[in-house]
Amino acid sequence: MTVMVTQAxxxxxxxxxxxxxxxxxxxxNKRFKDPDGGNFFWDSKLEYKHHCExxxxxxxxxxxxxARQHRFYFWVGVPTPEDIGWYANLKRPVAPNxxxxxxxxxxxxxxxxxxxxxxxxxxxKRMCWxxxxxxxxxxxxxxxxxxLIEQAYGIEIEELTR
Numbered sequence: 238m239t240v241m242v243t244q245a246x247x248x249x250x251x252x253x254x255x256x257x258x259x260x261x262x263x264x265x266n267k268r269f270k271d272p273d274g275g276n277f278f279w280d281s282k283l284e285y286k287h288h289c290e291x292x293x294x295x296x297x298x299x300x301x302x303x304a305r306q307h308r309f310y311f312w313v314g315v316p317t318p319e320d321i322g323w324y325a326n327l328k329r330p331v332a333p334n335x336x337x338x339x340x341x342x343x344x345x346x347x348x349x350x351x352x353x354x355x356x357x358x359x360x361x362k363r364m365c366w367x368x369x370x371x372x373x374x375x376x377x378x379x380x381x382x383x384x385l386i387e388q389a390y391g392i393e394i395e396e397l398t399r
Contacts, residue, residue: 287356309389352382
């Protein structure tokens with residue numbers, strides 16, 4: 238059986254198939270291109286507004302060395318020296334089918350996660366580095382990562398909300 242389709246119907250079908258449906262942002266923030274002519278996107282209007290305020294403060298000399306999107310890393314499951322010694326004593330490679338039997342003696346591989354702070358700058362008046370993060374919504378993952386990074390690095394991350 239043959240089906241006859243016009244050129245217009247075929248083009249409409251192909252464009253509909255190729256059209257990607259935009260998935261809404263998880264936290265309802267709207268990313269947008271830098272209005273100052275930069276070639277990057279801002280994660281939210283709140284972050285952009287705060288960055289403009291910080292740039293003004295930098296021009297006034299209140300702060301210096303303003304940077305954005307600074308990454309902090311934290312490792313989970315780092316092997317202990319005993320685990321490293323146990324791995325070093327292996328005489329031959331471990332067969333994949335033997336791994337379940339040895340599961341109690343094998344340390345999990347370390348996992349790394351990153352926490353990205355929106356703004357980092359040197360506060361001239363306070364004479365210290367300041368770390369600021371703009372948040373529209375405090376999630377449980379944000380609270381956990383923030384606490385881990387603050388303890389690991391000995392810093393305080395300031396939260397800025399609407």
